[in-house]
Amino acid sequence: MAAEREPPPLGDAKPTDFEELxxxxxxxTSTVSTLESSPSSPEPAxxxxxxxxxxSNGPKPAEVVLDDDREDLFAEATExxxxxxxxxxxxxxxxPSPAVTPVTPTTLIAPRIESKSMSAPVIFDRSRxxxxxxxxxxxxxxxxxxxxxEKVGDGMNAYMAYRVTTKTSLSxxxxxxxxxxxxxxxxxxxxxxxxxKYLHVGYIVPPAPEKSIVGMTKVKVGKEDSSxxxxxxxxxxxxERYLQRTVKHPTLLQDPDLRQFLESSxxxxxxxxxxxxxxxxxxxxxxxxxxxxxxxIKMNESDAWFEEKQQQFENLDQQLRKLHASVEALVCHxxxxxxxxxxxxxxxxxxxxxEDHTALSRALSQLAEVEEKIxxxxxxxxxxxxxxxxxxxxxxxxLIAAVKGVFDxxxxxxxxxxxxxxxxxxxxxxxxxxxxxxxxDKIQQAKNEIRxxxxxxxxxxxxxxxxxxxxxxxVGRFEKERVKDFKTVIIKYLESLVQTQQQLIxxxxxxxxxxxxxx
Amino acid sequence: xxxxxxxxKESKPSSVSVDLQGDSSLQVEISDAVSERDKVKFTVQxxxxxxxxxxxxxxxxxxxxxxxxxxxxxxxNEEYAGLIIPPAPPRPDFEASRxxxxxxxxxxxxxxxxxxxxMKQELEAEYLAIFKKTVAMHExxxxxxxxxxxxxxxxxxxxxxxxxxxxxxxxxxxxxLLGGFLRNIVKSADEALITSMSGLKEVDDFFEHExxxxxxxxxxxxxxxxRADRVxxxxxxxxxxxxxxxxxxxxxxxxxxxxxKTSFLKLAELFERLRKLEGRVASDExxxxxDMLRYYMRDSQAAKDLLYRRLRALADYENANKALDKARxxxxxxxxxxxxxxxxxxxxxxxxDSAKQELMDFKSRRxxxxxxxxxxxxxxxxxxxxxxxxLLRNTLVALKGDP
Numbered sequence: 062m063a064a065e066r067e068p069p070p071l072g073d074a075k076p077t078d079f080e081e082l083x084x085x086x087x088x089x090t091s092t093v094s095t096l097e098s099s100p101s102s103p104e105p106a107x108x109x110x111x112x113x114x115x116x117s118n119g120p121k122p123a124e125v126v127l128d129d130d131r132e133d134l135f136a137e138a139t140e141x142x143x144x145x146x147x148x149x150x151x152x153x154x155x156x157p158s159p160a161v162t163p164v165t166p167t168t169l170i171a172p173r174i175e176s177k178s179m180s181a182p183v184i185f186d187r188s189r190x191x192x193x194x195x196x197x198x199x200x201x202x203x204x205x206x207x208x209x210x211e212k213v214g215d216g217m218n219a220y221m222a223y224r225v226t227t228k229t230s231l232s233x234x235x236x237x238x239x240x241x242x243x244x245x246x247x248x249x250x251x252x253x254x255x256x257x258k259y260l261h262v263g264y265i266v267p268p269a270p271e272k273s274i275v276g277m278t279k280v281k282v283g284k285e286d287s288s289x290x291x292x293x294x295x296x297x298x299x300x301e302r303y304l305q306r307t308v309k310h311p312t313l314l315q316d317p318d319l320r321q322f323l324e325s326s327x328x329x330x331x332x333x334x335x336x337x338x339x340x341x342x343x344x345x346x347x348x349x350x351x352x353x354x355x356x357x358i359k360m361n362e363s364d365a366w367f368e369e370k371q372q373q374f375e376n377l378d379q380q381l382r383k384l385h386a387s388v389e390a391l392v393c394h395x396x397x398x399x400x401x402x403x404x405x406x407x408x409x410x411x412x413x414x415x416e417d418h419t420a421l422s423r424a425l426s427q428l429a430e431v432e433e434k435i436x437x438x439x440x441x442x443x444x445x446x447x448x449x450x451x452x453x454x455x456x457x458x459x460l461i462a463a464v465k466g467v468f469d470x471x472x473x474x475x476x477x478x479x480x481x482x483x484x485x486x487x488x489x490x491x492x493x494x495x496x497x498x499x500x501x502d503k504i505q506q507a508k509n510e511i512r513x514x515x516x517x518x519x520x521x522x523x524x525x526x527x528x529x530x531x532x533x534x535x536v537g538r539f540e541k542e543r544v545k546d547f548k549t550v551i552i553k554y555l556e557s558l559v560q561t562q563q564q565l566i567x568x569x570x571x572x573x574x575x576x577x578x579x580x
Numbered sequence: 581x582x583x584x585x586x587x588x589k590e591s592k593p594s595s596v597s598v599d600l601q602g603d604s605s606l607q608v609e610i611s612d613a614v615s616e617r618d619k620v621k622f623t624v625q626x627x628x629x630x631x632x633x634x635x636x637x638x639x640x641x642x643x644x645x646x647x648x649x650x651x652x653x654x655x656x657n658e659e660y661a662g663l664i665i666p667p668a669p670p671r672p673d674f675e676a677s678r679x680x681x682x683x684x685x686x687x688x689x690x691x692x693x694x695x696x697x698x699m700k701q702e703l704e705a706e707y708l709a710i711f712k713k714t715v716a717m718h719e720x721x722x723x724x725x726x727x728x729x730x731x732x733x734x735x736x737x738x739x740x741x742x743x744x745x746x747x748x749x750x751x752x753x754x755x756x757l758l759g760g761f762l763r764n765i766v767k768s769a770d771e772a773l774i775t776s777m778s779g780l781k782e783v784d785d786f787f788e789h790e791x792x793x794x795x796x797x798x799x800x801x802x803x804x805x806x807r808a809d810r811v812x813x814x815x816x817x818x819x820x821x822x823x824x825x826x827x828x829x830x831x832x833x834x835x836x837x838x839x840x841k842t843s844f845l846k847l848a849e850l851f852e853r854l855r856k857l858e859g860r861v862a863s864d865e866x867x868x869x870x871d872m873l874r875y876y877m878r879d880s881q882a883a884k885d886l887l888y889r890r891l892r893a894l895a896d897y898e899n900a901n902k903a904l905d906k907a908r909x910x911x912x913x914x915x916x917x918x919x920x921x922x923x924x925x926x927x928x929x930x931x932x933d934s935a936k937q938e939l940m941d942f943k944s945r946r947x948x949x950x951x952x953x954x955x956x957x958x959x960x961x962x963x964x965x966x967x968x969x970x971l972l973r974n975t976l977v978a979l980k981g982d983p
Binding site for chain 1: 789793796797800801803804807808810811813814815817818821822824825828829831832835837838839840843847850854943946947950951954955957958959961962965966968969972973975976979980
């Protein structure tokens with residue numbers, strides 16, 4: 062039931078502003094207005110990617126390859142083609158390994174496909190695993206780097222500008238390598254836009270790094286000490302991870318705002334991201350209101366999967382927080398160890414200088430050198446502890462908050478549907494009353510209202526089912542990413558620990574003969 | 581808290597090597613120790629074939645205050661003025677450890693039962709380590725006395741070793757402590773005075789060098805000792821941090837339903853093992869480095885004290901000379917002045933001779949102890965680093981091999 066539905070009509074914001082792709086090279090030069098002409102469905106624009114299977118729960122990114130010839134392929138697509146814009150996973154690679162999703166062939170479409178069947182049979186011959194593999198492999202060929210933090214301006218109006226470099230072979234970008242300068246509020250602005258478009262329809266939008274008034278003030282004021290350089294580096298790394306996560310999301314990658322962020326040299330200032338701005342305050346108020354609402358919504362969960370998943374994420378959140386706190390303590394103590402080792406190294410050197418027995422004096426100086434090197438080692442390890450382990454955990458704590466948000470949106474969606482049903486009931490009651498009271502004009506009005514609310518109930522149900530479906534898919538994708546992420550980072554972190562131990566071995570092995578040489 | 585310590589030779593941390601000069605005519609060791617609330621009771625066992633003792637093997641129970649009494653008796657004895665008196669053992673201090681155990685007991689409800697058990701285990705191990713150390717310090721003190729040809733013949737020493745009853749030596753009361761404190765001040769003032777006295781020339785290059793050397797050395801080794809303590813402490817904190825990390829990873833692993841389950845559980849186990857290794861690194865650094873530095877800090881202070889006594893004797897000698905001159909010019913009490921001057925001269929020369937020997941012994945003792953401990957330190961660090969590497973590599977292989 063779920064699959065072939067139109068994109069939900071969005072009262073507030075449009076989910077997609079998919080612009081037409083300008084360049085002819087690209088696939089869908091015609092606006093695909095092939096979606097059912099539902100009055101409220103927004104233009105799903107140019108990316109009719111379909112789901113491989115209607116009931117897919119997991120991420121099966123459909124790949125659509127369309128050369129220019131195919132631009133009219135879906136001109137006659139009807140609602141059978143699930144062209145829900147939010148579900149599009151367009152991999153617009155101009156690479157020669159195209160994959161066309163096995164569109165549920167309807168009689169309408171089939172003939173056209175046959176006539177343009179150049180690569181279609183290849184696709185259809187492929188096993189699903191292959192397609193999946195390719196989908197999860199390097200088809201998302203885009204690499205983002207955030208670098209070169211540069212202070213711009215002076216005093217309290219100063220800010221840090223970061224260079225955002227994109228390397229990609231995706232054809233939706235005009236170049237294959239380009240970079241722009243962005244400031245922190247630009248990133249926040251990007252996130253704000255993406256969140257407003259996608260969060261409430263069930264997409265897990267990666268959260269942006271957090272603001273820090275203290276950190277930024279130090280930088281602005283111009284303190285050139287290690288803590289502000291550390292702060293800038295921490296932020297740079299966080300921004301890079303944020304962008305990398307965002308572009309990994311197949312739907313978000315398609316978003317024009319994201320593209321604009323990555324590509325255009327000038328970006329309008331996002332003022333609404335300031336904490337104390339009007340928009341900021343409005344955000345805070347809304348958050349509070351949301352929290353209250355959440356407490357009052359009692360949803361009849363018909364699908365155990367959602368309840369289970371919510372509980373799972375709740376547990377995960379708690380555990381991650383605990384782990385994160387412990388790892389932060391570890392980082393702190395390792396830094397202390399490094400500082401204390403450095404201090405000891407100095408005093409060992411002094412002691413070696415005082416020592417009047419020559420061989421022992423030399424050995425003590427060597428000990429001091431070893432300890433100094435070990436101090437460096439501890440410092441580097443502390444960095445690894447932090448940037449690999451600790452930051453991973455804090456990123457995921459915030460990501461899980463986004464996941465929880467998406468579940469909350471589903472609840473709100475349900476609430477809306479429920480409310481519509483209640484109102485419909487009331488309208489029906491009113492109609493019945495009018496019938497009894499025999500007021501023809503009122504009856505007509507009641508009937509109109511009933512029709513209106515019936516439509517709303519239907520829409521509400523559709524929306525709810527849509528968001529549920531999206532969430533299922535998103536959660537599946539999220540979990541897959543999470544497993545991959547954690548595994549990669551854990552391995553990297555352990556390798557850093559191995560590295561440290563090996564260095565220790567090297568240093569002590571060099572020292573041992575010195576100690577033995579004391580005569 | 582009760583703690584018994586059966587001290588066989590192998591379980592003692594021997595950070596200080598006492599060269600017993602192969603003399604087995606007097607062997608002293610602490611064969612047992614019991615900690616009772618505030619006090620520690622040491623069982624001092626002596627094996628000797630010396631004629632002075634009534635038996636060849638006997639033991640007594642002594643407390644810390646009695647060791648201090650013995651030490652002070654040596655220090656105050658004029659006969660030993662020319663010797664380095666082995667530094668007194670430090671007072672057994674379980675305060676910090678006890679406090680930590682108490683805090684743990686009062687409890688933090690957020691930690692799991694396993695975490696609590698591990699932390700308790702750690703604290704108990706710490707308590708035990710402190711206990712072992714204090715036993716070792718007291719034992720080394722006695723053993724150095726027993727090894728020294730002159731000091732071992734002291735009457736008080738025999739009493740200490742043999743007298744079955746309590747020596748009725750109470751701890752110093754406040755007045756005595758204050759007195760001791762003031763004496764130290766007077767001593768340093770005196771030293772400052774006599775060194776700045778004009779006419780008091782150090783005649784011997786050896787001692788001139790030793791004085792400069794010891795002053796600087798003592799300050800620097802004290803510094804090094806303090807900082808080594810801090811390093812050890814940080815290392816211990818680090819090891820303790822692995823406890824909650826391991827516990828949290830365990831919980832994560834048990835809750836996960838996907839492939840991360842095994843990863844987290846393996847990681848939890850890894851951190852538990854790493855914790856033990858880090859803990860061992862910390863305690864080895866403590867024993868081989870901190871304790872050694874601490875001991876020689878005290879020993880170098882004892883050497884400084886010796887130099888002071890010799891300097892004092894030199895000053896007395898100088899004063900006696902002046903008095904003799906004055907007596908001769910006045911031609912009064914020349915005899916007394918002469919004999920007094922002779923006495924001072926003899927004393928000074930006696931002190932100088934034995935001090936020279938003692939200081940050279942101090943140097944060789946120091947060098948061999950440092951050598952032994954630095955070698956052992958390096959070897960242990962290598963051992964632990966290799967074990968950690970192996971552990972980490974095995975875990976990596978297991979993790980990478982997982983689907």
